[in-house]
């Protein structure tokens with residue numbers, strides 16, 4: 001089943017190049033991830049096709065107007081219905097939203113999709129949010145100029161989970177967060193690297209041993225060590241979910257922090 005994204009944006013031109021490169025291109029070209037762009041200005045009225053105005057109460061910046069957004073959403077609903085699809089939830093990108101996580105991405109990748117609203121200016125008139133937005137998603141504790149990069153980020157993360165997008169299906173299963181932990185380090189050729197400064201750098205010998213069980217254990221321990229040092233809260237969460245084995249706990253209890 002395809003995942004449909006209806007993207008409301010003031011800058012549709014930002015999306016096209018992204019859909020033609022890299023491993024995710026296959027997901028977009030095959031319409032496994034079916035992107036529909038809805039330029040907000042097409043739904044604005046008047047000579048100037050205004051989509052923003054000054055905030056009531058004063059203050060700097062502009063606010064995205066409700067009416068063009070409602071018209072855009074009505075057009076999307078009509079199109080979804082004509083396509084025989086279901087009514088998709090509306091996601092607004094906002095620094096005040098819940099931080100995006102891999103588990104949310106996984107759920108969206110298995111869903112019918114969503115309407116993605118890319119904010120600009122100071123943000124969206126709260127009445128549109130109250131009436132129509134189902135979920136607010138943040139990319140992190142910093143402020144971007146618009147919701148287009150968050151929308152592209154979300155669609156990229158969803159696209160790479162579609163069957164057949166990655167050459168090796170196991171690849172995303174070992175990515176950071178898929179099992180609740182950060183990823184282990186990766187190495188490739190040459191086995192012995194000489195830097196221009198003369199320093200020689202080898203590869204952990206276990207990776208050259210051909211012993212699959214030892215390699216798997218080494219990778220697991222690297223994941224545990226990196227996660228414990230950088231994101232200890234993820235270790236706590238994995239523990240609370242019962243995902244740490246006795247062997248994992250023994251390794252962690254001997255880990256110098």
Ligand SMILES: C[S@@+](CC[C@H](N)C(=O)[O-])C[C@H]1O[C@@H](n2cnc3c(N)ncnc32)[C@H](O)[C@@H]1O
Nearest residue numbers: 093094119122123138139140143144145146147
């Ligand atoms: C300049 S920002 C508005 C910031 C808003 N006044 C605030 O302080 O929260 C314009 C738009 O960029 C998007 N945006 C900015 N930072 C974001 C973030 N960290 N996560 C998700 N969207 C973000 C939102 O859609 C937002 O409406």
